[in-house]
Amino acid sequence: xxxxxxxxxxxxxxxxxxxxxxxxxxxxxxxxxxxxxxxxxxxxxxxxxxxxxxxxxxxxxxxxxxxxxxxxxxxxxxxxxxxxxxxxxxxxxxxxxxxxxxxxxxxxxxxxxxxxxxxxxxxxxxxxxxxxxxxxxxxxxxxxxxxxxxxxxxxxxxxxxxxxxxxxxxxxxxxxxxxxxxxxxxxxxxxxxx
Numbered sequence: 668x669x670x671x672x673x674x675x676x677x678x679x680x681x682x683x684x685x686x687x688x689x690x691x692x693x694x695x696x697x698x699x700x701x702x703x704x705x706x707x708x709x710x711x712x713x714x715x716x717x718x719x720x721x722x723x724x725x726x727x728x729x730x731x732x733x734x735x736x737x738x739x740x741x742x743x744x745x746x747x748x749x750x751x752x753x754x755x756x757x758x759x760x761x762x763x764x765x766x767x768x769x770x771x772x773x774x775x776x777x778x779x780x781x782x783x784x785x786x787x788x789x790x791x792x793x794x795x796x797x798x799x800x801x802x803x804x805x806x807x808x809x810x811x812x813x814x815x816x817x818x819x820x821x822x823x824x825x826x827x828x829x830x831x832x833x834x835x836x837x838x839x840x841x842x843x844x845x846x847x848x849x850x851x852x853x854x855x856x857x858x859x860x861x
Contacts, residue, residue, distance in 0.1 A: 676739040677712075677761040680754040683732040689719050692731045700733055703752065708744035712736040736760070742767060742775050750782045808832070808840055809849070816850060816859040826857065 682699060686692045696716055704711050713736040719729045732755070739745050742765060749757065759765070767775065808830075815821060815829040823841065827834045841857065844850045850857050 675741045675762070676745055676759060676765070678737050678739065678745065679758040679760055680735050680737060680748075680752075681732055681756045682735065682752055683730060683755045685722065685728055685730040687727050687729055689721075689729045692729050693719055696731050696733050699752070700735070703735070703737070706748075708740040709748060710738040712738060742771060743778060746775055746778055750778075805840070808837075809844060812837070812840060812844060813849070813859055816857055820853075820856040820858040822856055 682696070684692045684696050684699070686695070700711070700714050700716065703709055703714075714733055715735075716733045717731065719731040722728045722730055737748070739748060745757075748754075811830045812826060815826050821829065823834050823837065826841070827837055830837070841850070845852060845857075848860055851860055852858075
């Protein structure tokens with residue numbers, strides 16, 4: 668497909684996906700490119716999907732990427748593409764200079780701010796959920812420790828074996844429970860205070 672000069676922006680973009688198994692990310696990148704081809708303000712002129720590669724430091728994680736040449740309607744379409752598809756890089760091929768009138772610049776900035784606020788809200792919700800999960804996990808772990816000490820005194824190693832959590836990870840919780848007088852320690856054995 669030739670470059671349509673009535674369209675405003677031509678870009679080269681790289682979109683990357685990482686994950687496992689290998690077949691999943693290979694299918695995901697194909698679906699993503701197919702979805703791009705159906706977008707209203709996007710014309711995919713060229714696309715090449717490269718072979719998936721195993722990430723050396725990550726063990727069983729693979730990465731795959733597609734290089735695309737795309738025609739976009741305007742700067743707003745470019746920003747929408749960037750937010751929706753999060754390419755790892757974008758190179759503007761044409762035109763050499765972008766000119767924005769005030770209404771287009773305003774729309775671009777407001778779209779950017781809207782997306783940033785949306786991302787901020789998602790992050791705040793994730794942080795709140797994470798905090799609740801931490802509180803619940805801490806309570807659950809302390810309950811497991813108390814259950815392990817319900818019938819008899821145990822060493823840290825015995826508690827670790829009983830619960831299935833390493834001694835190093837248990838130690839801060841044990842110390843907190845000692846400080847709160849929930850448990851006591853005598854001769855390297857812990858017991859529940861009744």
